[in-house]
Amino acid sequence: MRIVELRELTVPLEGRVANAVVNFSAHTVSLVAAISDQYRNGRPVVGLAFNSIGRFGQSGILRERLFPRVLSADPEALLNPETGCFDPARVAEVAMRNEKPGGHGDRAIALGALELATWDLLAKLADEPAWRTIARAFGHPVTSDRTPVYAAGGYYYPNDSTARLVDELQRYRDLGYTAFKMKIGGATLREDMLRIEAALTVAGTGANLCVDANGRFDLETALAYAKAFSALELRWYEEAGDPLDYALNQSLIQQYAGPVATGENLFSRQDVANLVRYGGMRQAQDVFQMDAGLCYGLTEYAAMVELLEGNGFNRRQCHPHGGHLLNLHIAIGLGLGGCEAYPGVFQPFGGYPAECGVGDGFVRPTDAPGFGLEQKAELATCIERLVG
Amino acid sequence: MRIVELRELTVPLEGRVANAVVNFSAHTVSLVAAISDQYRNGRPVVGLAFNSIGRFGQSGILRERLFPRVLSADPEALLNPETGCFDPARVAEVAMRNEKPGGHGDRAIALGALELATWDLLAKLADEPAWRTIARAFGHPVTSDRTPVYAAGGYYYPNDSTARLVDELQRYRDLGYTAFKMKIGGATLREDMLRIEAALTVAGTGANLCVDANGRFDLETALAYAKAFSALELRWYEEAGDPLDYALNQSLIQQYAGPVATGENLFSRQDVANLVRYGGMRQAQDVFQMDAGLCYGLTEYAAMVELLEGNGFNRRQCHPHGGHLLNLHIAIGLGLGGCEAYPGVFQPFGGYPAECGVGDGFVRPTDAPGFGLEQKAELATCIERLVG
Numbered sequence: 001m002r003i004v005e006l007r008e009l010t011v012p013l014e015g016r017v018a019n020a021v022v023n024f025s026a027h028t029v030s031l032v033a034a035i036s037d038q039y040r041n042g043r044p045v046v047g048l049a050f051n052s053i054g055r056f057g058q059s060g061i062l063r064e065r066l067f068p069r070v071l072s073a074d075p076e077a078l079l080n081p082e083t084g085c086f087d088p089a090r091v092a093e094v095a096m097r098n099e100k101p102g103g104h105g106d107r108a109i110a111l112g113a114l115e116l117a118t119w120d121l122l123a124k125l126a127d128e129p130a131w132r133t134i135a136r137a138f139g140h141p142v143t144s145d146r147t148p149v150y151a152a153g154g155y156y157y158p159n160d161s162t163a164r165l166v167d168e169l170q171r172y173r174d175l176g177y178t179a180f181k182m183k184i185g186g187a188t189l190r191e192d193m194l195r196i197e198a199a200l201t202v203a204g205t206g207a208n209l210c211v212d213a214n215g216r217f218d219l220e221t222a223l224a225y226a227k228a229f230s231a232l233e234l235r236w237y238e239e240a241g242d243p244l245d246y247a248l249n250q251s252l253i254q255q256y257a258g259p260v261a262t263g264e265n266l267f268s269r270q271d272v273a274n275l276v277r278y279g280g281m282r283q284a285q286d287v288f289q290m291d292a293g294l295c296y297g298l299t300e301y302a303a304m305v306e307l308l309e310g311n312g313f314n315r316r317q318c319h320p321h322g323g324h325l326l327n328l329h330i331a332i333g334l335g336l337g338g339c340e341a342y343p344g345v346f347q348p349f350g351g352y353p354a355e356c357g358v359g360d361g362f363v364r365p366t367d368a369p370g371f372g373l374e375q376k377a378e379l380a381t382c383i384e385r386l387v388g
Numbered sequence: 389m390r391i392v393e394l395r396e397l398t399v400p401l402e403g404r405v406a407n408a409v410v411n412f413s414a415h416t417v418s419l420v421a422a423i424s425d426q427y428r429n430g431r432p433v434v435g436l437a438f439n440s441i442g443r444f445g446q447s448g449i450l451r452e453r454l455f456p457r458v459l460s461a462d463p464e465a466l467l468n469p470e471t472g473c474f475d476p477a478r479v480a481e482v483a484m485r486n487e488k489p490g491g492h493g494d495r496a497i498a499l500g501a502l503e504l505a506t507w508d509l510l511a512k513l514a515d516e517p518a519w520r521t522i523a524r525a526f527g528h529p530v531t532s533d534r535t536p537v538y539a540a541g542g543y544y545y546p547n548d549s550t551a552r553l554v555d556e557l558q559r560y561r562d563l564g565y566t567a568f569k570m571k572i573g574g575a576t577l578r579e580d581m582l583r584i585e586a587a588l589t590v591a592g593t594g595a596n597l598c599v600d601a602n603g604r605f606d607l608e609t610a611l612a613y614a615k616a617f618s619a620l621e622l623r624w625y626e627e628a629g630d631p632l633d634y635a636l637n638q639s640l641i642q643q644y645a646g647p648v649a650t651g652e653n654l655f656s657r658q659d660v661a662n663l664v665r666y667g668g669m670r671q672a673q674d675v676f677q678m679d680a681g682l683c684y685g686l687t688e689y690a691a692m693v694e695l696l697e698g699n700g701f702n703r704r705q706c707h708p709h710g711g712h713l714l715n716l717h718i719a720i721g722l723g724l725g726g727c728e729a730y731p732g733v734f735q736p737f738g739g740y741p742a743e744c745g746v747g748d749g750f751v752r753p754t755d756a757p758g759f760g761l762e763q764k765a766e767l768a769t770c771i772e773r774l775v776g
Contacts, residue, residue, distance in 0.1 A: 010452075022487070028527055057452070061494060064447070064448065088474065096684050097411075100442055100603070101632075101653060102631035103494070107496050242490070243663060245661075265491055266490065267493075268632070274634065277635060278666060351752070
C-alpha cells in the first residue's frame with residue numbers, strides 16, 4: 001500500500017471580511033490530495049484535506065519540502081506495521097525529516113493539510129466517516145454523533161453598521177445556530193460596546209455570545225475591554241493579546257472573572273506547554289482553540305489534548321479554531337467541547353453541507369466516508385479540478 | 389525612488405554535513421534581489437541578501453505573499469519621508485500586511501532575506517559598507533571595524549573520527565581562527581566527550597571551545613552532558629533543549645555554572661521576551677544567538693537587542709547564528725559580541741571572502757558597498773544568475 005502522488009491546489013478564499021488585524025480578501029488555502037494505489041469502485045482512493053483558514057496556502061513548502069520527502073521515502077515507512085495501513089504519524093515524521101526544531105509557522109500549516117489528507121485516506125479505506133477512524137485511533141469512546149457548534153462571524157465590513165451585524169446574526173439564528181462569535185478591536189471600545197449590545201439582542205444572553213480581538217490588544221486595552229463588558233457575562237473573551245504573550249494572558253485572567261479563549265495561533269505542543277506553564281489558564285473554565293490543520297495535523301493536535309489532560313484540564317475545554325468539516329470530525333472523534341462554523345464567510349472551506357443538519361446549536365456529520373469534503377458543493381468543484 | 393522588481397533564486401547548500409538533528413544535504417537558501425530604479429555607473433542599484441542558513445529557501449512565501457505586497461504598494465509607503473530613501477522597516481511592514489500574529493516560522497525567514505536586501509540597497513545607494521549604514525540608522529557609535537569570530541564546524545560526517553575532527557579544527561586554526569564550535573548530541577555522551585577532548589588539543593583551553601546540541605536533549609540528558617564537561621569550563625553550551633522550552637533552559641542554568649547560549653530558533657521579539665521572562669538567562673554571562681536573516685530582518689533583530697538591553701543584558705552577549713557576511717556587518721554596525729564563521733561548510737553562503745582578512749580571532753569586512761556579497765566568489769555566480 002502506497003501513496004503514488006501528492007497534489008496541491010491553492011484556492012482563494014471568497015469574501016472581503018476583516019477582523020481587527022487582518023483583511024482576508026487576498027487569503028488562500030491549500031487543498032491537498034494524497035492519491036493511493038488502492039481502488040474502490042474502480043477508482044483510486046484519494047485522501048483530501050486543507051490547511052484550515054487564515055494562514056495562507058503553502059504550495060512552496062508542500063512542493064519543495066514535504067511532498068518530495070514523502071514520495072521518496074520507503075513506502076513501508078509510511079505504514080503502521082500492525083495494520084499494514086497508512087499511519088498519519090509516520091507520514092508526518094517522514095515529511096518533517098531534516099527540519100530544525102522551533103519556528104512553528106508556515107511549515108506547521110503545510111503539514112497540517114498533508115497529515116489530515118492521510119486521515120481522510122484512512123477513513124475512506126475503512127469506508128467510514130473520519131470521526132470513527134479518529135475515535136478508534138486515539139481510543140476515545142464516542143458518546144455523541146453530534147457536537148455543539150456556534151456561528152462565528154461579526155467581522156468588520158466596508159460601510160458596516162450595527163444593523164448589518166444584527167441582520168447577520170439573525171440569519172445564523174434562522175439557520176439553527178444558538179450561539180455566536182463576533183469580532184472586537186477593529187473599532188473604538190465605545191463603538192464595539194454598541195456592536196456587542198446589538199448582538200445581544202439576537203443572542204439573548206451573554207452566555208450565547210463570544211467576542212474575539214484576534215490578538216490585537218496590549219494589556220491596558222485588554223483590561224479596558226474586560227472591564228467594559230464584564231457585567232455581560234459573555235461566553236468567552238478570545239485572543240485579547242499577542243498569542244505568545246503568556247504574561248498578558250495571565251494578567252488578564254487575574255483581573256477578569258469570565259472565561260478567556262486562546263490558542264488558535266499556537267502551532268506546536270511546546271507552545272501549548274508554555275501557555276499552560278505561564279498563561280494562567282484555569283481548569284474547567286478557559287478555552288483552548290488550537291487547530292489541527294494549522295499545527296502539523298491531528299497527531300500533534302491529539303498530543304496537545306493529552307498534554308492538557310495531563311495538566312488537569314478537560315478536553316471539553318477544547319474548541320478548535322476553523323469552522324469546517326475537518327474540525328467537526330475531530331471534535332466528535334476526540335470528544336472535544338465543540339466546534340465553530342462560518343456559515344457566511346471563508347467559502348469554499350467554511351461551514352457545513354446542508355446534509356449535516358445544523359439545529360438546536362448542534363451539528364452532525366453525515367455518513368460520507370472520510371471528512372466528506374466532496375459533499376460540500378462549493379468545495380466539490382475545487383476537488384474536481386485537483387483530482388479530476 | 390522605487391523598487392521596480394524583486395527576484396528570488398533558490399540555491400542548494402553544498403556539503404553533506406549533519407548535526408544532532410538535521411542532515412543538511414537537501415537544504416536550500418533563498419537569494420533575493422531588490423532591483424531599484426536608481427543607477428550607479430550606468431547600472432541599476434540592486435539590493436542583495438539571503439535568508440541565513442538552516443531553514444530552507446522560501447520561494448513560495450516570497451513569490452506568493454511578500455513580493456506582490458511590496459510591488460503593489462504605493463512606492464511612497466516604502467520610503468522614509470525624512471530621507472526620501474528606502475526604509476527597511478516600512479518595506480517589512482508592507483510585506484507583512486494581512487498576516488496574523490504568532491506563527492513565527494518560515495515567513496520570518498522569507499522576510500529576513502527581503503528586509504536585508506533593502507539594507508544592502510540602502511548601503512549601496514550611500515556607497516558605503518552596510519555596517520556604516522546600520523550603525524547610523526540605529527545610532528550606535530562604532531568602536532571597531534572588526535569583530536571577534538569563531539569557526540563553527542565539528543559536524544558529524546559519514547565515517548567520522550576524532551582524527552577527522554582534529555584535522556578540521558587545525559585547518560581552521562591555520563586560517564586564523566582561535567576559537568571553535570563543535571556539535572554534540574549526535575553520538576553517545578561517552579563518544580562526544582572523546583570528541584570534545586580531541587577538540588581541546590587544538591583549542592587549547594575550554595575558553596576557546598563551544599559545544600552545540602542543536603536542541604536535541606531532554607533535561608536529563610542536558611544535565612548529564614553539563615555534568616560531564618563542567619570542569620572543562622567551555623566557552624558556551626549551546627541549545628541543549630528545545631528552543632521554546634524555557635523551563636528546561638532555566639533548570640539547566642540553575643545547575644550549570646558555565647555560559648549557555650540559545651536563540652537561533654527564536655524568530656520574533658515576543659519569543660525573545662519569553663526567553664527573558666522564563667528562561668533564566670544571566671546578565672553578563674549567557675549568549676543570545678538570534679539571527680536577523682531568520683527573524684523578519686534587521687528591524688526586528690535590532691528591536692530584540694533593545695529588548696535585551698532594557699532587561700539589563702549587554703549587547704555584547706549577542707552572537708548571531710549564521711556565519712556569513714550579513715551578520716558580520718550587523719555585528720559591527722550594532723556593536724555585538726561577535727559572529728561565527730563556517731569556513732568549510734554551507735557554501736556558497738558560509739564564511740568570508742579572502743579580502744576580509746581573518747586573523748587573531750577577528751574578522752574585518754572590506755570597503756565594498758553593501759554587504760559585499762559580490763566579493764564572495766562562490767556567491768558571485770549565483771548573483772550573476774539572479775540579476776544577470
